[in-house]
Amino acid sequence: MSEAPKVPAAPPADDESQGVSRRSFLHTAGCAAVAAALTGCGHLSTEEFLQRNFRELDKKELGEIIARLEKEYTAKFHKKVTVAATPPMPGVVFGYALDLSRCIGCRRCVYACVKENNQSRIPQIQWIRVLQMDKEEGVSLLHADPYYDPPLVPQEGHFYMPVQCHQCKNPPCVKVCPVKATWQEPDGITVVDYNWCIGCRYCMAACPYGARRFNWGEPHLPPEEINPVTEYLGNRPRPKGVVEKCTFCIQRTRKGRYPACVEICPTGSRKFGNLLDPGSEIRYVIENKRVFLFKEELNTQPKFFYFYGV
Amino acid sequence: MPRDEARRWGLSGGLRLVMAAALTLLAPALRAADPPGAAPVAGAKEAPGDVDSNQIQVPPPPFSEGIFPCTQCHDGKTVKLNTTRRKLVDMHDDIVLNHGPNRWCLDCHSAEHRDQLHLVDGELIDFSKSYLLCGQCHGDKLRDWKVGVHGKRTGYWNGQKQYLLCVNCHNPHSPHFKPLKPLPPPVPPDQIMAPEGGAP
Numbered sequence: 478m479s480e481a482p483k484v485p486a487a488p489p490a491d492d493e494s495q496g497v498s499r500r501s502f503l504h505t506a507g508c509a510a511v512a513a514a515l516t517g518c519g520h521l522s523t524e525e526f527l528q529r530n531f532r533e534l535d536k537k538e539l540g541e542i543i544a545r546l547e548k549e550y551t552a553k554f555h556k557k558v559t560v561a562a563t564p565p566m567p568g569v570v571f572g573y574a575l576d577l578s579r580c581i582g583c584r585r586c587v588y589a590c591v592k593e594n595n596q597s598r599i600p601q602i603q604w605i606r607v608l609q610m611d612k613e614e615g616v617s618l619l620h621a622d623p624y625y626d627p628p629l630v631p632q633e634g635h636f637y638m639p640v641q642c643h644q645c646k647n648p649p650c651v652k653v654c655p656v657k658a659t660w661q662e663p664d665g666i667t668v669v670d671y672n673w674c675i676g677c678r679y680c681m682a683a684c685p686y687g688a689r690r691f692n693w694g695e696p697h698l699p700p701e702e703i704n705p706v707t708e709y710l711g712n713r714p715r716p717k718g719v720v721e722k723c724t725f726c727i728q729r730t731r732k733g734r735y736p737a738c739v740e741i742c743p744t745g746s747r748k749f750g751n752l753l754d755p756g757s758e759i760r761y762v763i764e765n766k767r768v769f770l771f772k773e774e775l776n777t778q779p780k781f782f783y784f785y786g787v
Numbered sequence: 788m789p790r791d792e793a794r795r796w797g798l799s800g801g802l803r804l805v806m807a808a809a810l811t812l813l814a815p816a817l818r819a820a821d822p823p824g825a826a827p828v829a830g831a832k833e834a835p836g837d838v839d840s841n842q843i844q845v846p847p848p849p850f851s852e853g854i855f856p857c858t859q860c861h862d863g864k865t866v867k868l869n870t871t872r873r874k875l876v877d878m879h880d881d882i883v884l885n886h887g888p889n890r891w892c893l894d895c896h897s898a899e900h901r902d903q904l905h906l907v908d909g910e911l912i913d914f915s916k917s918y919l920l921c922g923q924c925h926g927d928k929l930r931d932w933k934v935g936v937h938g939k940r941t942g943y944w945n946g947q948k949q950y951l952l953c954v955n956c957h958n959p960h961s962p963h964f965k966p967l968k969p970l971p972p973p974v975p976p977d978q979i980m981a982p983e984g985g986a987p
């Protein structure tokens with residue numbers, strides 16, 4: 478759909494002339510009409526339609542886009558919404574570990590994530606899925622139930638396995654994206670440029686962990702519930718028709734904070750830190766505990782580890 | 788600490804466990820990339836047996852309002868010292884001791900220094916250091932807790948962190964982690980337009 482005008486080899490970030498000429502050409506051709514015709518979305522603004530891939534933007538363009546988004550969100554949610562593009566920290570690759578011997582399946586993490594990351598309430602989108610499994614069967618997707626709802630957890634004979642994006646080092650989702658709208662950042666977080674995603678959902682088919690979610694409908698997020706501190710590649714409000722997923726709370730972790738799911742978990746099952754730091758708790762877990770990788774045989778090389786703390 | 792605070796930490800108002808107020812603990816060094824503003828706070832005291840270097844502020848431990856110091860009553864006059872192992876009546880009778888066989892109060896609480904706890908060797912410790920007491924039997928947990936792997940940390944993965952004490956999650960008199968009501972399950976795909984918890 479919107480591929481046609483994006484195809485000409487993207488100009489280097491500082492090549493104004495080419496950008497301008499394309500811009501003026503489209504203006505002459507009646508840009509809005511062309512945009513509407515090509516994308517099938519009448520409400521895309523000229524700027525939005527002409528925006529390039531996040532990784533090709535220069536400082537000035539990025540600044541303009543962020544200003545535009547902040548204005549749009551602030552008007553929509555009736556409160557000041559900020560959009561940052563915090564760069565990755567040098568010398569940091571994030572890792573996550575979840576203690577299967579402690580998780581009780583209370584789903585506090587699911588809802589803390591929804592709130593922190595501005596997931597749509599209706600239609601419901603949740604990045605974390607907690608699977609109830611049989612102790613007798615071990616980790617088996619044939620015996621996994623995400624819809625368990627007893628009065629109290631944990632239930633006798635069961636254990637609980639929350640699943641979210643594993644931030645694979647070898648991510649199949651990135652490989653299949655036909656427009657490079659999703660990629661892995663230097664700190665190991667796989668992100669989505671929601672303004673570039675065309676909604677083909679190839680990545681969802683490719684992800685072996687079911688970690689990606691699609692905005693089938695217009696996301697509904699009550700203004701009083703929005704988290705106004707957002708990141709371009711993270712928790713900013715998403716439009717209909719794009720894919721989203723866990724980013725290890727990029728808007729928090731790139732500023733040194735723990736992800737929201739780590740902080741809410743009442744059992745302390747969730748561990749997070751810098752894999753490159755030998756003194757980090759995540760390294761302690763990997764070096765001293767029984768650790769396993771989910772679907773290790775697929776060679777996705779997750780940076781999300783399950784372990785047994787006891 | 789106000790009562791609702793005590794409740795928030797999951798211990799009943801009737802629980803007569805008394806803890807010292809805000810404390811400062813220690814944890815292992817782990818700074819690879821300290822961002823500005825996340826520098827560890829200086830000035831915390833180290834206790835023998837602790838890991839050094841990064842100071843960690845602990846949220847106030849759970850207590851019942853007005854219960855501490857214990858010497859308000861246990862001053863040797865109002866309540867006379869009685870070291871006989873017995874079932875308590877009148878006071879503290881709401882405490883259910885369900886923590887290993889044959890325990891009783893003075894195994895952990897000091898008889899002579901009521902506002903403190905004591906280790907098996909008789910060493911007195913403040914309530915703020917109760918993890919040392921727990922660690923006498925649960926040494927593996929204490930070791931993991933010190934490095935931030937048992938228990939919960941909040942704050943900065945590359946800077947200042949907050950810890951919970953053992954007793955913030957485990958009632959020391961009945962330490963098994965209490966079951967919780969789970970939050971609602973996800974909406975099944977066929978009801979995806981419905982609010983959480985299924986069709987209205």
Ligand code: SF4
Binds near residue numbers: 579741747
């Ligand atoms: S909040 Fe913690 S204990 Fe509860 S489901 Fe999530 S990981 Fe498990």
Ligand code: SF4
Binds near residue numbers: 641644645648649684
């Ligand atoms: S878990 Fe799925 S979405 Fe996340 S990086 Fe791996 S393949 Fe991609």
